[in-house]
Amino acid sequence: MPPVSDQPALRCDQLHRYLGADEGRVHVLRGVDFTAERGRVYAIVGPSGCGKSTLLYQLGLLDRPDDGRIWIAGELMSGADDGLRTAARCRHVGFVFQFHFLLLEFTALENVMLPMRKLGRLDPAAMADRAASLLAAVGLVGKTGRAAAHLSGGEQQRVAVARALANEPTVILADEPTGNLDAANSELVFGLLTDLARQNGQAVVLVTHNPEIAARCDEVRPMRDGQFIR
Amino acid sequence: MPPNLRIALRFLTARKRSMLMSLAGIVFGVGFFIVTQAQTSGFEDFFIHTILGTNGALRVEYHIQTSAEPDAPAAPPGTRVSSDGSIQDPARVAAAVRQFDNVSGVALVLQSEVDIVSSAFAAPARIYGVNLDDQLAVSDLGRQIIRGDLADYRRAPNGALLGSTLAEWLHLGVGDTFTIEAGDQTRRYRISAIYETGIRDIDKERVYLHLDEARSLLQRPGAASYIQVSLFDPDRAPEDARRIQTVIQHTVSSWQQREKSWLEVFRALRVSSAITVSTIILVAGLGIFNTLALLVMEKTKDIAILRSMGYTRHDIARIFLWQGLLVLVLGAVLGCLLGAAGTWGVSRLPIRIRGIFSTDSFVVSWSVWHYVEAVVTASVVVVIASLVPARRAARLEPGDIVRGTAQ
Numbered sequence: 319m320p321p322v323s324d325q326p327a328l329r330c331d332q333l334h335r336y337l338g339a340d341e342g343r344v345h346v347l348r349g350v351d352f353t354a355e356r357g358r359v360y361a362i363v364g365p366s367g368c369g370k371s372t373l374l375y376q377l378g379l380l381d382r383p384d385d386g387r388i389w390i391a392g393e394l395m396s397g398a399d400d401g402l403r404t405a406a407r408c409r410h411v412g413f414v415f416q417f418h419f420l421l422l423e424f425t426a427l428e429n430v431m432l433p434m435r436k437l438g439r440l441d442p443a444a445m446a447d448r449a450a451s452l453l454a455a456v457g458l459v460g461k462t463g464r465a466a467a468h469l470s471g472g473e474q475q476r477v478a479v480a481r482a483l484a485n486e487p488t489v490i491l492a493d494e495p496t497g498n499l500d501a502a503n504s505e506l507v508f509g510l511l512t513d514l515a516r517q518n519g520q521a522v523v524l525v526t527h528n529p530e531i532a533a534r535c536d537e538v539r540p541m542r543d544g545q546f547i548r
Numbered sequence: 549m550p551p552n553l554r555i556a557l558r559f560l561t562a563r564k565r566s567m568l569m570s571l572a573g574i575v576f577g578v579g580f581f582i583v584t585q586a587q588t589s590g591f592e593d594f595f596i597h598t599i600l601g602t603n604g605a606l607r608v609e610y611h612i613q614t615s616a617e618p619d620a621p622a623a624p625p626g627t628r629v630s631s632d633g634s635i636q637d638p639a640r641v642a643a644a645v646r647q648f649d650n651v652s653g654v655a656l657v658l659q660s661e662v663d664i665v666s667s668a669f670a671a672p673a674r675i676y677g678v679n680l681d682d683q684l685a686v687s688d689l690g691r692q693i694i695r696g697d698l699a700d701y702r703r704a705p706n707g708a709l710l711g712s713t714l715a716e717w718l719h720l721g722v723g724d725t726f727t728i729e730a731g732d733q734t735r736r737y738r739i740s741a742i743y744e745t746g747i748r749d750i751d752k753e754r755v756y757l758h759l760d761e762a763r764s765l766l767q768r769p770g771a772a773s774y775i776q777v778s779l780f781d782p783d784r785a786p787e788d789a790r791r792i793q794t795v796i797q798h799t800v801s802s803w804q805q806r807e808k809s810w811l812e813v814f815r816a817l818r819v820s821s822a823i824t825v826s827t828i829i830l831v832a833g834l835g836i837f838n839t840l841a842l843l844v845m846e847k848t849k850d851i852a853i854l855r856s857m858g859y860t861r862h863d864i865a866r867i868f869l870w871q872g873l874l875v876l877v878l879g880a881v882l883g884c885l886l887g888a889a890g891t892w893g894v895s896r897l898p899i900r901i902r903g904i905f906s907t908d909s910f911v912v913s914w915s916v917w918h919y920v921e922a923v924v925t926a927s928v929v930v931v932i933a934s935l936v937p938a939r940r941a942a943r944l945e946p947g948d949i950v951r952g953t954a955q
């Protein structure tokens with residue numbers, strides 16, 4: 319077996335996913351093939367309801383496919399047990415949700431520290447330092463101690479991006495990470511993600527409705543009715 | 549601090565009010581549990597203490613005829629049960645009993661039903677003929693004197709010790725005289741002292757006389773109805789009773805055996821009060837269950853976020869278990885403090901009881917076991933109450949949750 323670092327950050331093969339039960343059963347993902355190489359930024363675009371979020375949940379190991387296979391850092395994860403998939407999420411995946419971002423009882427800083435606490439590689443002081451610098455990188459310098467509930471939608475989204483980066487994941491999966499942001503902050507977040515991908519060799523997969531953002535990615539994959547059309 | 553505990557603490561604050569209600573339930577449940585146990589077992593201990601201090605731990609009675617072994621080591625040969633049920637040659641039996649290692653004192657008692665007549669009143673009673681020094685060794689009689697003087701009794705051959713209730717009925721005080729009618733004998737005695745054990749059944753009928761005087765009054769020279777035995781460790785009484793009985797071939801009964809019906813009443817009382825009070829804990833447990841079940845529903849999205857960053861099913865279960873545990877620990881500690889304070893307060897309550905017992909304040913017993921029982925009850929209830937929602941939270945699939953929110 320080749321060394322793990324030679325493997326793509328993420329790969330999936332003929333993913334199928336049905337949602338709903340009985341008459342309401344929908345074939346949401348209809349055989350998706352996708353590879354995300356290290357150091358590259360991918361945009362998934364497509365009309366609302368075409369299955370972008372559904373695909374991202376599959377790739378982020380939050381949901382299991384009905385058919386097809388998924389590898390993360392070379393490890394086959396689609397059929398792995400819950401423990402292995404959970405460990406892979408901790409170590410390899412940074413996920414930014416489309417809608418619900420943070421644990422509202424915690425401060426911004428604590429939210430960013432949550433994945434680090436689970437991974438347990440750094441001591442608490444180093445975790446706090448790293449969390450603070452990530453928050454600074456997304457433009458939240460003075461707001462690290464603020465309760466997440468008291469942050470605006472855009473601020474929460476940026477904290478979520480910082481949190482997704484916390485464990486230096488192999489792949490970052492972000493569902494419209496700039497959806498709630500103004501032009502300047504969109505630029506800041508997008509710039510941070512692309513810089514990281516290039517410097518650290520992380521793969522970044524974005525879902526976006528913003529054509530300008532999509533145009534600046536290394537690769538754009540348009541999606542329609544549960545399939546990539548290119 | 550483990551990350552799960554940290555998250556649990558924050559989630560607790562999300563439902564502060566209902567958690568505080570559940571906490572209060574645990575505190576009061578544990579506290580009341582302790583106070584009621586302290587009270588019921590306080591009365592039980594008081595009863596046992598008094599019974600031991602009055603009737604001794606063991607009572608040796610008549611000879612066992614059927615299984616008599618002539619060469620049993622300490623059995624006095626030739627002993628027979630006499631027609632009136634008294635022990636023959638009691639001094640020898642007493643000497644044999646004294647040889648056993650847990651035995652701390654032995655006293656002969658001659659007992660009989662008599663009638664007591666004072667100047668204006670009459671009452672049935674029982675005389676107990678005892679050797680004062682032997683009786684003091686096997687009982688708390690010395691400490692039970694409330695009026696008069698034992699020294700006076702020791703000097704007066706016609707002295708008598710009366711129970712407080714009996715003396716009250718007969719309107720007699722220290723120094724007064726009364727007559728005892730037994731068979732065809734009538735003799736006059738003088739009250740040297742009045743005792744009170746606190747158990748009404750004893751205080752209303754017992755009259756202590758000197759053993760020789762009782763023997764002469766009843767015309768039973770050298771007789772004893774039974775031998776009262778005190779033990780260093782009264783808890784060993786049932787085993788010692790069996791052992792001594794086998795060796796000396798006389799019926800030996802322990803205090804646990806003699807007072808079985810009362811002891812069972814106390815036990816039933818203690819158990820029923822424990823069950824009653826446990827319902828408070830149970831209701832608090834339901835509150836915790838309710839709160840946690842609601843919290844799990846409220847926090848499904850947070851659960852999905854935590855799962856997405858690598859928190860395992862066990863982590864999620866622990867986050868909710870921790871919350872129950874935190875309420876439990878805080879509730880148990882505060883409940884024990886409340887229980888201790890309540891027990892102390894109750895023991896100060898000036899309450900005059902004149903029933904089966906007489907006492908001037910609530911009798912309480914301080915036992916660490918009441919605290920252990922209360923905490924164990926609360927722990928079982930709270931752990932079960934938190935386990936169910938915690939397991940539900942752990943079973944939630946992140947995929948199902950996010951689809952619910954992903955519109």
Ligand SMILES: Nc1ncnc2c1ncn2[C@@H]1O[C@H](COP(=O)(O)OP(=O)(O)OP(=O)(O)O)[C@@H](O)[C@H]1O
Pocket residue numbers: 337338339342343344346365366367368369370371372373416951954955
């Ligand atoms: N539980 C479900 N039962 C049936 N159909 C479902 C279920 N959940 C989602 N779908 C359908 O799956 C399709 C894909 O949904 P998905 O959320 O992936 O779309 P999307 O591309 O992310 O859209 P958007 O851009 O609006 O976020 C939609 O047509 C949706 O209606």
Ligand SMILES: [Mg+2]
Pocket residue numbers: 370371372416493954
């Ligand atoms: Mg979507």
